[in-house]
Amino acid sequence: MQNDPTPPRATRRGSTVRRRIERVAVSPEGALRRSRDDALTTEEPLEIRVLGTDGVAHRVAVTMRTPGADFELAAGFLYGEGLIDGPDAVRAIRYCTEAEQLYNVVNVALAPGVPFDSSSLARNFYTTSSCGVCGKASIEAVMGPACARVAGGVTVDAETLVGLPARLREAQAVFERTGGLHAAAQFTPEGELVRVREDVGRHNAMDKLVGAALLAGELPLAEHVVLVSGRTSFELVQKAARAGAAVLAGVSAPSSLAVELAEQAGMTLAGFVREPGFNIYTGGERIASRVREKVGG
Structure with a gap:
């Protein structure tokens, strides 16, 4: 599997941003307010697309996430939803350089011969930071792919x-x-x-x-x-x-x-x-x- 290098024409957002805030300390004598810088967790949308062997880009999900490990997030999401079965199913993962929201759109290109059923997208994925995947079309869709029963394992x-x-x-x-x-x-x-x-x-x-x-x-x-x-x-x-x-x-x-x-x-x-x-x-x-x-x- 290949991952494209970072495109040079845009600035990637970090996992935190700085913002000026007021800190309030309350005591019996009253409230004392001080201005200071604070670190906030970055939250931005990530659109996950799958490029099938036909070259068509299928939008699979949009999730609100903290930037960082975006390729791992895309691969893990697709695997967890049963849309890919292993690392060999992925030919490359790259940011979509043609998208207006650079670094907020990831294309997962499937390896030759890997099938992709676009009708499965009827599950209407939409993910948020608070509740995960929402708006799925049926209870069966919510239950997700069947998982093999864990036998043995670590103690x-x-x-x-x-x-x-x-x-x-x-x-x-x-x-x-x-x-x-x-x-x-x-x-x-x-x-x-x-x-x-x-x-x-x-x-x-x-x-x-x-x-x-x-x-x-x-x-x-x-x-x-x-x-x-x-x-x-x-x-x-x-x-x-x-x-x-x-x-x-x-x-x-x-x-x-x-x-x-x-x-x-x-x-x-x-x-x-x-x-x-x-x-x-x-x-x-x-x-x-x-x-x-x-x-x-």
């Missing part, structure tokens, strides 16, 4: 798992400057960080992570732990299951449908992962502990 110590959020925060460079980003991270069973991706949208962060693993030829993720920085929604479980992740953990709560899907997929799903513990919703056999389990309330 992780409880003591290792509970320490992962702290390691994730240490690696979130943009979050430290803005406080406005979600993250998805890939860890070894021993707690070593493999990669982390950040975005204003939690689904985009997962797509970037899966896209990076896809393009590196590292799927499935059955031998790694995937951690997300917020609540675990159905779509995050779906994307993780599609990537073959055996263990998915979140620092906040999962939804009921997320738990049901994780159970169906044979995944281990943990929530509220933060010191000093966490909840196991499915697949507890992959969580090892050196202490005696307490049964009941």
Whole structure:
């Protein structure tokens, strides 16, 4: 697969922008206002297009995202939605230099012989930073492509798992400057960080992570732990299951449908992962502990 070099005629937006703000500090003596510079997370639209072997560009989705890892985001999104089956399906990913919104339009060129069914676009993809993919045409479309059930997979110590959020925060460079980003991270069973991706949208962060693993030829993720920085929604479980992740953990709560899907997929799903513990919703056999389990309330 080839990625075109950065076009020279435009300036790429960074992951943060600076803005002058007023900081208000409230005390018993009153409110003190000070002017200062602040870092804000950049949010811009990204249009994902697929170039079929017929040379026609098909608009697949528009997502509000934080610029950076755009090619990984496009690849991860297409893979998660079942529109491509692996890295060999992609011939090249490049920015559309003819678009008015340069760096906000990505073309994914399919490899020769890779079929693309444009009728599948009837699912009417439109993604936002807050809720992921919206406006799909049917319940069947929302459920997405079928995922193979995870068999086996990694085992992780409880003591290792509970320490992962702290390691994730240490690696979130943009979050430290803005406080406005979600993250998805890939860890070894021993707690070593493999990669982390950040975005204003939690689904985009997962797509970037899966896209990076896809393009590196590292799927499935059955031998790694995937951690997300917020609540675990159905779509995050779906994307993780599609990537073959055996263990998915979140620092906040999962939804009921997320738990049901994780159970169906044979995944281990943990929530509220933060010191000093966490909840196991499915697949507890992959969580090892050196202490005696307490049964009941």
